[in-house]
Amino acid sequence: MVTIPQLQAVLDVLRLAERLKFELRHSYTSSGRQESVAEHTWRMSLMAVLMEPYLDKSIDMAKLLKMIIIHDLIEAEAGDVPVTEMMRNPALKLIKQQREIEAIESLRMRLGEPLGQEIYELWFEFEEKITYTARVANAFDKLEVQLQHNEADISTWEDIEYDLSFMMGRHVAFDANLELLKDLIEAQADQKMRAAGADTVAIRTRVLG
Template structure:
């Protein structure tokens, strides 16, 4: 029984290696190279424990780290949808939900159920833990784009209003980090790397 569990866990470990091949639109800090999902998830997990003290409310840090490490695993099947995509809804939950059941379902039943539940909690974004995790997910690309002279904002002609609307979600997890992020957005407008429509 224990050996059977181990085999399933090893199969899962092999399967999630595919996350390293999922390219994101955002580029690494001060770089021309696109980030992959594994790098993104690792970076967010570290950000969470470094910045946890700035959460609006006390979080379960281990759960937040789990959320951030697994939140994009579903993209192995569903692919990465650019946050500013106008043709495909970024919240493609039906495709992603199906992917979560297949991929996490490789694990033994109790682990599969735990990870599906954590993934769903992140997607809904309603709990204290999920709000903070989502704030990290929104904050990292903002830092990357400001380090890259506008990065994907410039590349895909994304205006200040669209960026502001997506990034405002940071505030739900951390008012302080949102204040900092909002300042960066305003500075980006002043520097001409982010354009206001009016």
């Protein structure tokens, strides 16, 4: 039987999660505004639902969706640090990691046993990217980011994002159909960059060698 303190903890975390509706990411939408963390997570979840029948292996869909929904929940406390900023300043990666660990430990304490521990373990499984489920979740994370960039006006792209468009391969190499999806999304990016006058052959050569 659930207790009032357990339900209150759930409400507290839902209240915290509301911040993700206005915690902005670097990516822009096709309408010209910055997207929120919550919007990114929602489309990752939809991507999982639509791609699940086409994955190379069967997967625990409930676990996959939990992992996707939870993976950015800690940004309600830790905030979002764009990968472009971490590439310019590698020290930010360590700061980000420490803040996120503190945030997931805080969530575990808020929710208590057993729910807090489940969320804690799912978050670390995603971060470690060892299991098939975690690797699929990570692939959707990277693919959704690029898909959103493709839909944004290219004037919002930073120079490094031209290179990042061709760097998704290592995130999908374990699954043939995710590689095909990556190829389609990459082709969209290539077309968008060429339309803007970019030499995508030179960019691809620089990135991939």
